Structures are given as C-alpha cells and as structure tokens.
Amino acid sequence: MISVTFPDGASRQFAPGISGLDIAKSISPSLANRSIAMSVDGVLTDLADPILRDAKIEFLTREDPRALELIRHDCAHVLAEAVQALYPGTQVTIGPVIENGFYYDFFRNEPFTPEDFAGIEGKMREIIARDRPFTKEVWSREEAKRIFRDKGEAFKVELIDAIPPDQEIKIYRQGDWFDLCRGPHMTSTGKVGNAFKLMKAAGAYWRGDSRNPMLSRIYGTAWVNGKDLEAYLKQIEEAERRDHRRLARDMDLFHFQEEAPGAVFWHPKGWTLFQTLIGYMRRRQTAAGYLEVNAPQILDRALWEQSGHWQNYHANMFITQTEDDRIFALKPMNCPGHVQIFKHGLKSYRDLPAKIAEFGAVHRYEPSGALHGLMRVRAFTQDDAHVFVTEQQIRAESIKVNDLILSIYEDFGFHDIVVKLATRPDRRVGSEELWDNAEAALASILDQVRQRAGGRVKTAVNPGEGTFYGPKLEYVLRDAIGRDWQCGTLQLDFNMPGRLGAFYIDEHSNKVTPVMLHRAMLGSLERFTGILLEHYAGNLPLWLSPVQVTVCTITQEADDYAREVMAAARAQGLRVVGDLSNEKINYKVREHSLAKVPVLFVVGKKEAAQRTVSIRRLGSPEQKAAALEEALAALVEEVMPPDARRAE
C-alpha cells in the first residue's frame, strides 16, 4: 500500500498504481467531477496518472490559478486540431503556453491571416463542445517516428529525435486527433471553455533560428471565464492608449519620417523633455565624480578594427567614404573614443578610477524589422560612461555605479528592479581565463547588490547574453503596467583597454592595463523617454513636463492679466504657455487636457480684478482659486527635480 497525503494534512492508504481520478472518486464524486488535473508532490500531472509511491496529492479545479496554464495549453491543442481539420496538409510543430495565452506554429505554404480566425475559432468551439477526453499514450520512439512520418509531419519527427533517450515519447489524444506532447492536460477538451480568442498571426522561424524555414504562428489568449478575458482585452486597450507614438502626437513631442528611418525629429516640447532628462542625469553623475567629454562622431575604420567592432558589427555600422577613399564609420559605441581620451597623456595609478562620461550620440544600422518608435532607433543618445580602474577597484566602483543607477530609477518612479548577470556569449574575444575572472567578479558583485538592496531588488542570471568583450549586469525595470525594460548596464571589460593600448603607471613604475567598466544608466535616452511616457501614460511628473502651466483666458478682457501671469511664471523658471485664443473655456480645457498639460491657470475678469488664478490639475475636474503669488510659489516648490529637492 502507498500513503497519499492531502492538502489538509490527512492521509489515506491506496493500492500502488491507483489513478488520481480513482482517488478523487473515493473521496467524493463531485470532487472527481470538478477536478481537471492534480499536483503530485508539487508537480502538475494528468488526473488519470497512476500514483506509484507515497505522495502529497492535491486536486485542481478549473478555477485553481495553476489550472490557467493547462487551459491555455489545451486550447493550443484544440487550435491545432481545428487548423488541421480546416486546412489539410498543414503540419503542426509546437504550441506552448506564454504570458497571457499561447501560440501554435504551423507549417503551411500559405501563411494564416487574421481573416482565417473566425473560421478556426468556430471549429475550435465545435471541438470543445464535443468534449472528448484527453488520453495519454506512451509510444516507442520508432513507432512514433513512423506514424508521424506517415502523416507527413516532418517537424514532429525532428522533435522526437530531439527528445533525450531517457525520456518517454508521450502522445495525447483528443478524439481522433493526437499530438506529441509532454503534457499534462486536463481531462477533456470541454474544460477549455469559451473564454478564448485568437489574437494575431505572425511569422516565426522553426526553432527560433533565422536559417530555418518560416512557420506561420497563430497567437491566442485563453482565460478561466469571460470576465477575465474581457479584463485582459481592456488591458490591451489601455496599453494602446499609453503607446508613446500616440502620446507623441497628442503632446506634440516628436515625429519620424521616411527620409530618416529610425531617427527622431524632436519638436520643441519633446526636446525640452529630452534636455530635462539630460540635465538631471548630468547633475547626478557630476555629483558622483564623473567628468563629461565629447568624442568624435566619425572615426577611421582602423580604430574600429582595433577595437573589434568592425569584425563583430560591421554589418550594423553606418560607413562613410570620403573623396580620398578613406573609410570612416559613424560611432556605434562611445568606448573607443573614451579610451583615446584616457590614453591622451600618461596616466598614473593616482588618476584611477577615471570616470569619463558622455551623452554620446551613436548610430547603429539596426535591422529594418527591429525599428519601433523611440524604443528601437538607429540614431540615439546613451548616457554612457567608462570607468577606468585597477583590478582592486573593480568591486568598490561597481557598487558605486549600482547605487547610482538604483537611486536614479527611484527618482523616475520605478521601484521594481531586477539585476541580471549576463555571462559569456558564443562570439567573444579574450581568453577563457579572463572570462572566468570577469564572471566570477561580477557574480560576487551581484551578490553584494542583492544584499545591499535588502530584498528591494531581485537578481537573476542571463546565460550567454554578455557582450563580446565582457560579462555584464543588466538593470531591468518594471513599468506601471507590468512590462519589463532593460535599461542600465554595467559591463566588466578586461579586453578593450588592452586591445586599444591603454595603460597606466602603477606604484612600481610598471605599465599596467586598466580594467574598464562600461556603464549606462538609462541606456538609450530616446528609448527611456518612450518608457517614461508609457509608464506615466503621458501624465509626466511636473519636473519633467515640457509645458508645466498653460494660462487660459475666458474672455479677451483678461488677456493683459494673462500675459502678466505668464511673465511672472516665466520669471520664476516655470515652463508656461498661454492660450489667449478666441475659444470657449470648455474647448481650451479639453485641448490642453488632451495635450497632457499638468496645470491650467484659468483667468477671467474676476481673477484679473482680484489678481488670482483658478487652478485646474490634469485628471481632476476640481477648481481651486489662489492668489497669483501663492500659486506660483507652490508650483515652484513642486516642479523641483528630485535631486534638487533632496539638496534643500
């Protein structure tokens, strides 16, 4: 007999090999009915699986949070069956669960389009209504390959070959249709329910490799009930409302046009925001001991060959050729330039750490399909810096960089941070020993980062994602609607200084190659601007708002006073504009609210007479009257950037 323990701590004896379903039945028929799968010692399995030894068992109903994954997975299988029923000759490949849903990749000469969705969804509903049980079979490797080969499923045969020899080949049937799958599944197709929707069609490479054939992917979403589905669709709409490209139009911040793909045309308001960001970052890093520089935009090919960028990234660089046939490249990175500045003049160990910073404009010829608003551009500005250190200084300086980055994120309203250690990639320069040392050093720094943050910051490892010259820490922040953005980076580089001939003189008069820390805090300032806009849904904090106050008149009789108010506000350093147009106040309030102006001063005859303003804040219909001087004083206090506020 085996002993089965239930969540309430009770345990009972059963014959070995009894199925979960039979155990559920022995407890109560309704439990057996409602259960769609079970957890055995914390692992989700089919309800029909036999229990062979002592175990902790928990039955899952459809409403269990853990069931959502099964609903989505089963829904993917239903999708695949529906597609093969409607489009014979289509091959199936894989169909995993992803965040908020699932997808299934098919191989078909003619890819699927959203127009196919209605038909497919209809067929899916039929399959779900049929409510056929999911049943598992274990096949021999040879038999499985033969059957899938006979069905013309070449991709499945490849998948079977990739399954490690010690693992079983599991097949799940749902009626006449079956698929290779590691499971688990719910008890029947009917459990999928009707809260699903096919979302989009897209191409995707077989096994994620661009050398492989392109498959046709269908994305779907599935939920426990219609209410959750509706909520999810609402959430997508909300994300669309926050789209920085849309906000840019509403707020008149920037635009793109065909002649400069992937490069921003900043409008006055957008540029104000951008410069406000730079101003803040400049103050923060100057206070932290960085020295700002500016290195050339265009540098000779030879330098890029020396740095290794030419070999590794030639295809992604903008190259120019001049009349005399010299070949130059627009800088894709700032580090070689900064190394030149470091090398200029003999450096002593007393000069280290040397912190060289630049708001460096870089150009990268990104693949056309990668471009995406401000989030992925070909010309951007990095808040870049290179800290030249001795080996002994690596740790302390890295921690300083870390603390600065985290403090800055806090100021921008990001509190949910993950720091990841990205280790050596396949394509790299430098010896294994250098990499061993560099990774070990960063791993230990990561450890300290976690300890210092006291649970406020999570850490993780990102294998193989380091740069070609060194491992890095990646700073990932989570925005207001739960999306993750990798912004900051701290790269430990034992290679580049040596390659570019940088050295310092140590205390024994020896030439020593320094170690270089590459660091960016916000990363691409263009991209960070986009992230900020979406994080705040355009409602930027006052200190960042390009227009902080708009003065709106009610009648022309208030024009003179409005001009006076504007002048007074401007004199106090506020970013103010006026709307003296011949429009009703309703119209003006609407216009400037849509343009996300945080503060409206409304002035009419009454205000002019009393020297007051009527204040309306973005997002609230409330009106507050205040004396002009008081209103301005309060705003001046409020628009102060976080660092200035701390310094007070």
Next chain:
RNA sequence: GCCGCGGUAGCUCAGCUGGUAGAGCAACGCAUUCGUAAUGCGUGGGUCGGGGGUUCGAGUCCCUCUCGCGGCACCA
C-alpha cells in the same frame, strides 16, 4: 533581414466587383466674449507613399522599391 498586413487632406478614416476622390476633426475667414473636456456659419486644402506594367480608362489589378504596423530573428 524574414512572414503577414498596411500607406487616400495636418490628424482619424470611408471609397463594393477598375469609370479620373469623400466625411469628421484640425487650419483659415467671419460672427460670438462665453466660467472649467468640442460655439455657429463659411472657405481653402489631395500628382491617393515612389517607380514601372496591364487596360480605352488604375486610388482600385500586377511587379518593384520605400516607409510604417504586428510578430520572428537581431539588439555591441
């Protein structure tokens, strides 16, 4: 770069199976001087993304380039 979809007035979009362009908002003009999310009337505005082809005739069909959108791949 790859797969799919798209580009019509400043913006959002309509234009069926080919018969030489339309709405709302915006802009401009006039009237209105108004109290917190769209005042009324009027006027102007488009080589339908570029090029080529089919056709008596192309915004509409075909090819191609380009840009954008959704994914994939890439992201020093």
